[in-house]
Amino acid sequence: MAVRRKYICKVVERLIKDQCIQAAPIFVEELARALGVEVQYQPADDKLSGFLIRDFKNHCAVIGVNSSHHKNRQRFTIAHELGHFLLHEGEKVHVDRIDYSFQVKLRNEDSSKGINLEEKEANYFAAELLMPASFLKKDLTNMEMLDLLDEEGLKKLADSYRVSTQALTFRLAYLGYIQL
Numbered sequence: 276m277a278v279r280r281k282y283i284c285k286v287v288e289r290l291i292k293d294q295c296i297q298a299a300p301i302f303v304e305e306l307a308r309a310l311g312v313e314v315q316y317q318p319a320d321d322k323l324s325g326f327l328i329r330d331f332k333n334h335c336a337v338i339g340v341n342s343s344h345h346k347n348r349q350r351f352t353i354a355h356e357l358g359h360f361l362l363h364e365g366e367k368v369h370v371d372r373i374d375y376s377f378q379v380k381l382r383n384e385d386s387s388k389g390i391n392l393e394e395k396e397a398n399y400f401a402a403e404l405l406m407p408a409s410f411l412k413k414d415l416t417n418m419e420m421l422d423l424l425d426e427e428g429l430k431k432l433a434d435s436y437r438v439s440t441q442a443l444t445f446r447l448a449y450l451g452y453i454q455l
């Protein structure tokens with residue numbers, strides 16, 4: 276099974292349309308709330324990014340975010356957990372840790388493959404949501420391509436989306452605007 280890129284794009288597109296979001300930055304916490312998901316912040320050890328606790332009966336959930344992390348990273352975590360909420364049937368409690376890859380190695384291969392796929396999909400969803408392709412296209416036509424190769428130009432664009440320059444660089448490369 277591969278990451279369902281087309282399907283995820285559709286889900287994000289619909290979300291942006293339904294919520295009448297027209298420009299970056301995407302306010303992920305407000306978006307989560309509109310979907311019945313409450314966001315809570317708490318400092319935690321560096322390896323914990325966040326978690327998702329679902330209430331299947333009432334179709335709502337709570338996302339926990341590590342408030343010790345950089346604001347941009349917290350936004351990515353919220354978007355990632357929202358991805359699990361919208362894309363995956365999943366378990367009642369889902370925890371995302373950096374040392375996760377180590378944990379999945381302990382499971383049998385088939386189930387770890389499934390888990391890795393869900394993580395990839397949640398990351399893909401987060402990138403799509405925080406940096407929608409259509410928004411980037413619009414912003415980039417107003418921007419000289421030379422600026423994109425300039426670190427300051429890249430940082431400015433990343434700031435307007437409230438994402439890290441690294442996340443933006445990967446996204447631009449994925450969309451074919453730059454080569455890594």
Ligand SMILES: [Zn+2]
Nearest residue numbers: 359371394397
């Ligand atoms: Zn995850």
